[in-house]
Amino acid sequence: MYGYGGNILRINLTTGEMNIQPLSQDMAREWIGQRGFIAKILWDELKPGIDPLGPANKLVMSTGPLAGTLVPAGGKVSFGAKSPATGIYGESCMGGHIAAEMKYAGYDVIILEGASSKPCYIYIKDDQVEIRDASHLWGKGAIQTEKALKDELGEEFQICTIGPAGEKLVKYACISHDFGRQAGRTGMGTVMGSKKVKAIAICGHNSIPLADLEATVVKGKEMLKGCFAKENLDEWQNYGTAGVPVWANNIGAFPTKNFQSSYLEGNENLDGKIMREKMVVNDKGCFGCPSPCGKYCYVKPYNVYTEGPEYETTALIGGNCVFTDIEQIGYLNYLCDELGLDTISAGNVIGFAMECFEKGILTREQVGMELKFGDLESFKYLVEKIAAREGIGNILAEGVKYAAEQFGGDSIKFAIQVKGLEWSGYESRSAPSNMLAYMTCDLGAHHNRAWSVTHDIAVGRKVLEGKARKVIELQHIRPFFDLIGCCRLQWVEIGFELEHYPEVLRYVTGFDYSQDDLMKISEKVWNLTRAFAWREIEDFGRKYDYPPARFYEETVTTGPNAGDVLSKEELDFLLDDYYKLRGWDLNGLPTREKLEQMGLGFVVRQLESYGRKI
Ligand code: SF4
Numbered sequence: 316m317y318g319y320g321g322n323i324l325r326i327n328l329t330t331g332e333m334n335i336q337p338l339s340q341d342m343a344r345e346w347i348g349q350r351g352f353i354a355k356i357l358w359d360e361l362k363p364g365i366d367p368l369g370p371a372n373k374l375v376m377s378t379g380p381l382a383g384t385l386v387p388a389g390g391k392v393s394f395g396a397k398s399p400a401t402g403i404y405g406e407s408c409m410g411g412h413i414a415a416e417m418k419y420a421g422y423d424v425i426i427l428e429g430a431s432s433k434p435c436y437i438y439i440k441d442d443q444v445e446i447r448d449a450s451h452l453w454g455k456g457a458i459q460t461e462k463a464l465k466d467e468l469g470e471e472f473q474i475c476t477i478g479p480a481g482e483k484l485v486k487y488a489c490i491s492h493d494f495g496r497q498a499g500r501t502g503m504g505t506v507m508g509s510k511k512v513k514a515i516a517i518c519g520h521n522s523i524p525l526a527d528l529e530a531t532v533v534k535g536k537e538m539l540k541g542c543f544a545k546e547n548l549d550e551w552q553n554y555g556t557a558g559v560p561v562w563a564n565n566i567g568a569f570p571t572k573n574f575q576s577s578y579l580e581g582n583e584n585l586d587g588k589i590m591r592e593k594m595v596v597n598d599k600g601c602f603g604c605p606s607p608c609g610k611y612c613y614v615k616p617y618n619v620y621t622e623g624p625e626y627e628t629t630a631l632i633g634g635n636c637v638f639t640d641i642e643q644i645g646y647l648n649y650l651c652d653e654l655g656l657d658t659i660s661a662g663n664v665i666g667f668a669m670e671c672f673e674k675g676i677l678t679r680e681q682v683g684m685e686l687k688f689g690d691l692e693s694f695k696y697l698v699e700k701i702a703a704r705e706g707i708g709n710i711l712a713e714g715v716k717y718a719a720e721q722f723g724g725d726s727i728k729f730a731i732q733v734k735g736l737e738w739s740g741y742e743s744r745s746a747p748s749n750m751l752a753y754m755t756c757d758l759g760a761h762h763n764r765a766w767s768v769t770h771d772i773a774v775g776r777k778v779l780e781g782k783a784r785k786v787i788e789l790q791h792i793r794p795f796f797d798l799i800g801c802c803r804l805q806w807v808e809i810g811f812e813l814e815h816y817p818e819v820l821r822y823v824t825g826f827d828y829s830q831d832d833l834m835k836i837s838e839k840v841w842n843l844t845r846a847f848a849w850r851e852i853e854d855f856g857r858k859y860d861y862p863p864a865r866f867y868e869e870t871v872t873t874g875p876n877a878g879d880v881l882s883k884e885e886l887d888f889l890l891d892d893y894y895k896l897r898g899w900d901l902n903g904l905p906t907r908e909k910l911e912q913m914g915l916g917f918v919v920r921q922l923e924s925y926g927r928k929i
Contacts, residue, residue, distance in 0.1 A: 317526040318380035318824035319343055320418040324444065326437060328510050329370055329429030333444050338423050344826050345914075347836055348379030350797040352424050353395030353406055354843045358918070360426075363850045363925060367399035367502075368484055368509040370430040376417070376515070377424045379800025380824050383415035383523055383602070385535040387542055387811075388802035390414050390602030394503040400486045400660070400714055401735040401759050403848040405501030408763065408797050409475070410601035411493030416473035419519030427510055434482075436464070436514040441521065449513040454479060456653035457491035464516055474516045478655020480702040481508035485712040487660035487737070491652065495609070495622020496601070499657035501736060501758050526825030534819045538811075542605040545809040552598060554587030555608030556626035561586045563630065563741065567876035568749075568768055570742045571634045572688055573666035574731045574865060577742035578874020581639030585629055590641045596620075601802060606809055614645040621649035624658070627762070630740025631662025636669060637688035647694055654702040660714065663737035665697050667715045667730055668707070676724040682707050728864035733760035734848075744866055745876040746771040748782035751889045752789065754860045755903075757844040763797075765789035766807075776876075779885060783892035791837040798837060839913045842905050846918045849904055850925055856902035860890060904929070 316338060325334045346355050353375045365371040374396045381389040392414035398405025417425065420441050427437070431446065434453040438445040452460050457478035464474050474492065481488035481504035488504030489497040498504075525531050542548065550558065563569040564582040571579040594614055599622060600607025612621050624632070624644050632651075633644045651658045671677040672686035679685055683706055686693045700708025710718050715737050719730035731738040736759020743750035752765035770785050792813065796803035799820065805811035817828050828836075849855040861867075861883075870880045894901060898909035907929050910919050922929050 316340060316343060317524050318384070319348075320421045320423045320521075320523065322421050323424040323426065324422045324439070325426045325428065326444065326446065327428045328431040328435070328446065328512065331446060335442065343380070343824070345836070346840070347798040348423060349377045349391070349393045349408070349800055350395070350406060350794060351836065351840050352377040353393055354404065354840050354847070356424070356426065357395055357397065357404065358843055358847060361397055365397060367397045367402065367506065370428075370510075372397050372506055372509070374427040374503065374506045374510060375424060378414040378417055379798055380820065382800030383418035384525070384531065384823055385603065386531070386801065386819050386823065387535070387538050388601065388604045388606075388805055389800055390604065391797065391800050391802055392417065393797055394490055394498045396503060396506040397851070398501040398758070399484070399505045399509075400502040403734060403851050404757060404844040405503060405506075406758060407489070407498035407500040407503045409490065409492055409496050409498040410802060411473070411496040412602045413473040413475055413492050413517060414800055415602045416517045416519050418523055419521050420517050421519065421521050425515070427507075427512060430509060431511040434511050434513055436516060437512060438468075439515070439517045441519055452513045453482060457655040458494055458653050460514055461491065461494060464514055468516055468518070472516045472518045474514055476514040476655075477504040477507050477512075478653060478702070480655040481505055482513075483702065483704045483712070484508055485656065485701060485704065486714045487657045487664075488655050489657045491655060493601075495611070495652060497652070497657070499659060500761055500763070504655050525823055527822045530822040531819065534815070534822055538815050538819065539605050541815070542805055542809060542811050545811060548606055548809050551606055551608060551808050554591065555610055557587035557590045557610055557624070557629065559626040560629050560633065563626075565875070566768070566772065567745055567871065567874045568741045568743070569634045570630050570738075570740055571873075572637055573635055573670040573729060574738070574742055575670075575869075576872040576874055577745065577876050579634045579637070579639065582634070584639045585633055585641050585644070593642060594645055604802065606805060608804060608808075612645055614642050614649065616642050617646040617649070619646060619649045621645055621652060624648040627740045628658040628662070631659050631666070632694070634740075635662050635666035636694055638691075639689075643691055647691075647698070650695065650698055654698065656698065656702060659739055660737040661698060661701070663731055664701070664711050664715050664718065665694055667718065667726070668697060668711060669693065670729060671722055671726055674724070676722050676726050677707070728868065731760075731863055731865065733862055734758075734859050736760050738862075741766070741768055742871070743768075744871050744881055745776045745879040747776070747779055747881060747885065747889060748786050750862065750866065750881055750886070751782060751893060752786045754862055754886070754890070755786065755790070755893060757841060757848070760862070764794050766793070779888050783889055783896055786893065787896055790841060791834045794840070795833055795837040798840070835913075839915065842910060842913050842915060843918060846905055846910065846915070846922060849927060850922060853927070856904055857890060860903055861886065
């Protein structure tokens with residue numbers, strides 16, 4: 316089949332059985348790839364109510380049709396499963412080179428089922444697939460493990476791994492690859508750890524058949540040239556997302572002191588130029604990337620190498636835990652990467668613990684030491700305890716929502732999460748559309764699906780009208796890139812035009828999609844993942860879309876937006892508008908009409924069979 320590896324590889328870790336099935340033409344055309352395949356497979360194959368960390372959960376790794384081709388930045392892969400962090404649909408995407416390798420080995424999807432009784436890793440060399448012993452790797456850091464397997468298997472293998480946090484089932488453990496790229500969110504590393512899979516190593520030698528090779532070459536070159544011609548390419552390449560913290564602070568969106576404020580004193584020290592001078596040794600890009608944003612760093616005072624920190628890490632470890640020294644943040648980023656922890660959730664959880672300590676909700680006796688914002692030892696102590704699930708770390712390892720439920724007081728008000736997923740790095744009390752985007756994200760409070768702070772600035776930060784429409788538009792465009800196996804940052808950051816993608820998809824796959832068709836498929840997946848949450852949680856609906864009370868009861872404390880808050884009434888206005896435009900009911904549940912119109916009649920039947928009144 317054109318544009319695809321052509322196969323689905325299924326590995327049962329309980330029985331050791333393996334099975335390679337051809338990918339069907341219908342599946343490819345209707346769901347495109349990556350997130351589309353993951354959502355459909357998880358809907359079809361998971362029974363509601365299963366334990367996310369039990370053998371009945373499945374970890375699905377999938378990429379899309381443009382991955383591994385010469386279309387710029389075709390290097391993305393996603394992992395999906397029922398999330399142990401949220402209990403609903405979980406998914407996280409990652410760059411690097413493993414997506415292309417997977418295609419060259421002949422696979423668009425790899426499904427891990429069951430659970431191994433002992434540590435193992437998956438060895439894939441084209442159609443040679445083995446479950447190998449990993450007892451010599453268990454306990455090692457995520458980056459150390461990748462290095463050890465590269466030494467063992469050879470440089471030509473592309474490898475993804477988990478760290479000790481994944482082994483210990485910390486709910487926000489990530490999957491790592493390429494010495495610093497992560498599928499960080501929703502605990503996909505936790506699911507991999509629950510299956511006792513330490514790593515997946517892939518080496519492929521096949522080529523990807525293309526519907527029109529000549530046209531793909533011409534179009535691919537045109538797209539590359541188009542990216543190279545973009546005005547802000549140099550700025551983006553020089554700093555990547557490390558160029559964002561100062562801007563975010565100046566507009567009052569930088570999470571500070573567990574989101575009490577949106578402005579950090581001393582944030583100018585986190586500037587990308589300073590990071591470049593002090594730490595960056597090389598730029599680093601994913602497969603086929605024309606605009607490499609990775610910054611490979613040496614952090615001299617701590618004698619460690621690390622990729623990044625990128626913006627979200629600097630926001631959540633830096634601002635949220637009040638660090639203004641970029642080398643300290645670089646070091647803490649390295650610790651999280653090696654332990655295999657999502658830096659967004661880790662920074663969020665630790666900032667929350669620091670505030671609990673400051674407010675007397677946590678004591679020295681409970682924690683084992685005194686916690687302080689901006690104190691390197693406090694962060695280091697907690698992150699190691701979390702990864703080992705020792706003492707207070709065993710509670711914090713469950714995520715900020717669970718921790719607040721245990722600590723009590725009014726801590727649930729400042730546990731910064733939605734649906735159990737810790738909030739990404741933008742304080743949004745002065746950005747209603749961005750607030751709505753994180754509230755309604757199908758995964759929990761995550762920036763991957765829609766990010767709209769610049770829209771709020773452009774049309775007015777107090778304006779509510781029209782915000783829902785913009786959020787919905789973005790929730791279809793941004794995740795569209797997670798259908799095709801391509802990075803979205805060329806579109807987001809350097810202004811590369813969307814119009815190129817339907818055309819190049821036609822040359823690669825032979826499927827003649829219009830832009831509108833592609834957005835409809837993205838919308839269909841959106842409705843499916845929302846329905847997934849409802850299938851899991853009987854009383855799912857509007858109440859799961861609210862942010863923590865801090866965002867509607869407390870005003871921003873300092874900086875340009877001091878005094879700002881979004882009231883519950885304003886949040887309800889945004890939600891009402893959003894649900895209406897989506898064709899959902901006022902409780903935020905997809906209606907029969909909407910699902911059928913999207914071609915999701917099978918979802919209606921399943922929901923009904925589980926007693927949902929639709
Ligand atoms: Fe990877 Fe950054 Fe390039 Fe995207 S822009 S493909 S994340 S290096």
